[in-house]
Amino acid sequence: MIYVEGLSKEYKQFNRASGVIGTIKNLFSREHTIVKAVDNISFSIEQGEAIGYLGPNGAGKSTMIKMLTGILVPTSGKVTVNHLVPHKSRQEIAKRIGIVFGQRSQLWWDLPVEDSFELHRRIYNIQDKDYQKNMDIFLDLLNLKEFITRPVRQLSLGQRMRAEIGLALLHNPDIVFLDEPTIGLDVIAKDNIRNFIRQMNRERKISIFLTSHDMKDIEEICGRMLIVNKGELIYDGTVEQLKSNLSASKIITIEFVVDPGDAVVLENAVLVNDSGIRKTFRIDKGLDSAIDFVQNLSKRYPIKDFVLQDSNIEDIIRMYYRSLEKDNSTQMTKQEKLSVIY
Amino acid sequence: MNIRLFSYFVTLVIKSRMEYRGAFTIGVVGQVVGYAANYLVIWLLLQNFNTIQGWDWTEIAFLYSLNLLTYAIGASFTYTPMVGLDQIIVNGNFDMYLTKPLSPFLYFLANLFNIGYIAHILISSVVLIWSISQADITWTLYKAIYLLLAIISGSLLQAAGLIVIGSLSFIFLRVQYLFSIFFKLKEFIAYPISVYGTLLQIILTWIIPLAMINYYPSLYIFEDSLLTNKILGITALVIGPLSLYLAYRFWMYGANKYQGAGG
Numbered sequence: 001m002i003y004v005e006g007l008s009k010e011y012k013q014f015n016r017a018s019g020v021i022g023t024i025k026n027l028f029s030r031e032h033t034i035v036k037a038v039d040n041i042s043f044s045i046e047q048g049e050a051i052g053y054l055g056p057n058g059a060g061k062s063t064m065i066k067m068l069t070g071i072l073v074p075t076s077g078k079v080t081v082n083h084l085v086p087h088k089s090r091q092e093i094a095k096r097i098g099i100v101f102g103q104r105s106q107l108w109w110d111l112p113v114e115d116s117f118e119l120h121r122r123i124y125n126i127q128d129k130d131y132q133k134n135m136d137i138f139l140d141l142l143n144l145k146e147f148i149t150r151p152v153r154q155l156s157l158g159q160r161m162r163a164e165i166g167l168a169l170l171h172n173p174d175i176v177f178l179d180e181p182t183i184g185l186d187v188i189a190k191d192n193i194r195n196f197i198r199q200m201n202r203e204r205k206i207s208i209f210l211t212s213h214d215m216k217d218i219e220e221i222c223g224r225m226l227i228v229n230k231g232e233l234i235y236d237g238t239v240e241q242l243k244s245n246l247s248a249s250k251i252i253t254i255e256f257v258v259d260p261g262d263a264v265v266l267e268n269a270v271l272v273n274d275s276g277i278r279k280t281f282r283i284d285k286g287l288d289s290a291i292d293f294v295q296n297l298s299k300r301y302p303i304k305d306f307v308l309q310d311s312n313i314e315d316i317i318r319m320y321y322r323s324l325e326k327d328n329s330t331q332m333t334k335q336e337k338l339s340v341i342y
Numbered sequence: 343m344n345i346r347l348f349s350y351f352v353t354l355v356i357k358s359r360m361e362y363r364g365a366f367t368i369g370v371v372g373q374v375v376g377y378a379a380n381y382l383v384i385w386l387l388l389q390n391f392n393t394i395q396g397w398d399w400t401e402i403a404f405l406y407s408l409n410l411l412t413y414a415i416g417a418s419f420t421y422t423p424m425v426g427l428d429q430i431i432v433n434g435n436f437d438m439y440l441t442k443p444l445s446p447f448l449y450f451l452a453n454l455f456n457i458g459y460i461a462h463i464l465i466s467s468v469v470l471i472w473s474i475s476q477a478d479i480t481w482t483l484y485k486a487i488y489l490l491l492a493i494i495s496g497s498l499l500q501a502a503g504l505i506v507i508g509s510l511s512f513i514f515l516r517v518q519y520l521f522s523i524f525f526k527l528k529e530f531i532a533y534p535i536s537v538y539g540t541l542l543q544i545i546l547t548w549i550i551p552l553a554m555i556n557y558y559p560s561l562y563i564f565e566d567s568l569l570t571n572k573i574l575g576i577t578a579l580v581i582g583p584l585s586l587y588l589a590y591r592f593w594m595y596g597a598n599k600y601q602g603a604g605g
Contacts, residue, residue, distance in 0.1 A: 009602070069440075069441060070440065071437050071601065072601055072602050073602045090440065091442075091444070091445075094441060094442055094443040095443045099441050104438060108354055110361040111354060111357055115354055118350075119350065123444060124443065151361070
């Protein structure tokens with residue numbers, strides 16, 4: 001279905017020198033840095049699989065979606081979708097995929113929602129029978145009937161996103177790319193959309209490629225998760241696996257009477273958040289060692305209060321990101337520097 | 343994209359504009375009044391001079407209208423998408439045009455078709471027809487067909503100009519000042535180019551062939567004998583489709599560059 005091997009995408013980023021002299025210098029010579037938005041990533045996705053593609057801002061998630069849909073041409077590596085190379089057969093592939101960009105709209109702002117659906121029917125040449133069948137389902141499941149005749153500008157964000165998702169699925173695509181589909185929505189709207197996507201995935205075997213910052217989206221929809229950071233793939237596996245690997249860890253937030261500073265001695269514990277007298281630690285070896293940890297600490301520093309919790313998936317991801325940020329501060333020097341004159 | 347789909351886009355564009363009927367009406371009236379004032383200025387000028395380089399008021403009105411009409415037709419399809427392109431790229435909204443099983447070029451034009459040029463078309467057609475009825479022209483079927491083709495070719499040439507400048511957005515990201523230069527240049531052809539020096543005439547004929555839009559076709563229609571070089575009359579019919587094709591290729595080149603093919 002989707003096959004990616006050693007895929008990379010590089011951008012040139014021009015460095016802007018500061019000050020008057022720097023500005024003049026920039027006119028004639030500009031240094032640029034090569035930024036690797038996607039760096040040597042490989043994976044494959046089967047028909048009917050739902051995967052969550054996860055990473056902090058700037059990790060190259062959108063770039064990956066753009067390469068899979070043929071919007072962008074990769075710098076190197078192989079990619080095929082439905083056995084076709086996306087940027088070479090972009091229009092062919094466009095017939096078989098649906099795309100939802102959470103931050104951009106495909107709907108006609110001033111027109112009733114149904115006009116946008118009719119336009120899509122014509123763009124994709126959808127047979128009347130299929131169109132009617134899908135519309136009946138969407139009107140019901142996405143509850144489009146309550147606003148299908150209203151201009152898009154009058155809809156709430158949740159209604160609009162339901163319409164966007166219906167629109168992307170109208171032509172019975174094999175794969176749907178969803179780039180942050182629940183961004184800015186309330187809990188009920190999120191639930192509605194998740195249920196719908198899950199149902200489409202289970203009943204129609206539509207493959208789902210989802211990026212989101214909301215971990216619940218991924219837990220509820222996707223069986224498999226890919227985590228990327230700074231363009232590199234750092235985790236590929238099931239959501240369950242990631243959780244069980246780290247389920248032994250506990251998160252402890254301790255409120256000290258006075259800030260002990262950085263001098264806190266950490267045995268078996270990792271400092272994950274430090275805001276003065278409130279510090280959060282992760283303990284990897286189960287409940288017993290967590291209790292030991294608090295006892296030991298309270299002997300040395302007066303403790304006012306503490307909260308013990310299981311680490312949930314969001315914390316795990318957050319830790320993942322944070323530990324990576326530290327590694328990357330040294331990586332900047334590795335980037336090539338070139339000077340162009342023109 | 344076929345014509346039926348394109349016209350459905352146009353239907354949606356019109357429907358959208360009609361959501362703001364009042365604003366649309368005011369816009370149309372404003373444009374008509376504005377261009378009527380332009381005609382008035384030329385008319386007043388000719389009250390003093392009677393002719394400009396042998397061209398009387400009706401002939402100049404024809405010349406001016408041919409420019410305005412072809413511009414309006416070309417701009418209906420290309421003004422909004424091309425002038426807006428740099429902003430669309432910067433905002434990241436261009437991606438959307440690469441996600442449908444459609445030619446990105448035609449999809450882009452169709453999606454941003456501008457019905458507002460109906461005002462220009464209205465006033466320029468009225469003056470054009472009036473000037474034809476007033477001017478001293480010996481009509482033949484051949485000339486009538488020539489005029490029709492000249493309007494089509496002129497419209498394509500005007501569109502091509504906007505497309506070429508718009509395409510530069512893919513490379514420079516900001517091109518608004520180039521549009522200002524283009525519109526300034528276009529002011530030259532409000533009058534017969536024979537009023538200018540030889541150098542400018544050569545530029546307007548061969549380098550930036552704006553005179554092909556209205557000057558040479560007008561000569562051809564008014565008085566064949568005035569057109570010393572008959573080739574120019576025929577060139578005016580060919581240059582429109584040709585430049586549109588080249589402009590289209592240039593735009594596609596730019597779109598490819600945007601996608602990062604080898605760039």
